[in-house]
Amino acid sequence: MIIQKYKIVFAGSMGSGKTEAIKTLSEISILETEAFNTDQERHKKLNTTVGIDYGEITLEDGNKIGLYGTPGQDRFDFMWGVVCQGAIGTIILIDHSHPDSLHELKYYIDIFKSYGENIVIGITHVDENTETSTHQYRTWLTENNLNYPLFLVDARLKDHVLLLIETLITTLEIKYL
Ligand SMILES: Nc1nc2c(ncn2[C@@H]2O[C@H](COP(=O)(O)OP(=O)(O)OP(=O)(O)O)[C@@H](O)[C@H]2O)c(=O)[nH]1
Ligand SMILES: [Mg+2]
16 A cells, blocks of 8 residues: 555646656656557647556655646546545646647636645746747636646756645645644
């Protein structure tokens, strides 16, 4: 049996970097569930997650965290709520290079906020799309009275992913301690 203090879920759009973020952070070799991507219309990537990714990290204070990655494709949406059970929060990653990334943000927020209110947003692939403004995300959150922390990150960089995790934990501590 795996005993952990915390469970954190990575959710969000296809190709946004959920599996990559867990790979970047995990101190154990991650349990991946990649399969050939048959949904080339939605995303051109070769492989996609079809189950739950799993990795682990121990924070400086000794707390162990289980990192759970969901599949981005909505045909697996039946898994999302199950994975979120018992989690301290969700990191929603959105691919800024997606043609309708704001719609993607709205879509994943709408669904995942019903599973838990502790959410941190990471906008990824910002390096790949310099044409579209990143202000649109914060503007939409403000207009909808949503005050989830939002960062521009690269899922390949450990410090960026750690920032998301630490923000999630700090937000929880502020709310409940
Ligand atoms: N250029 C760039 N590439 C990134 C960034 N974040 C992640 N990637 C890359 O994007 C690709 C897709 O990442 P994945 O981790 O497979 O995406 P995913 O969210 O798990 O996707 P699904 O499982 O299909 O839902 C990988 O090659 C990552 O290295 C970023 O900020 N910039
Ligand atoms: Mg994945």
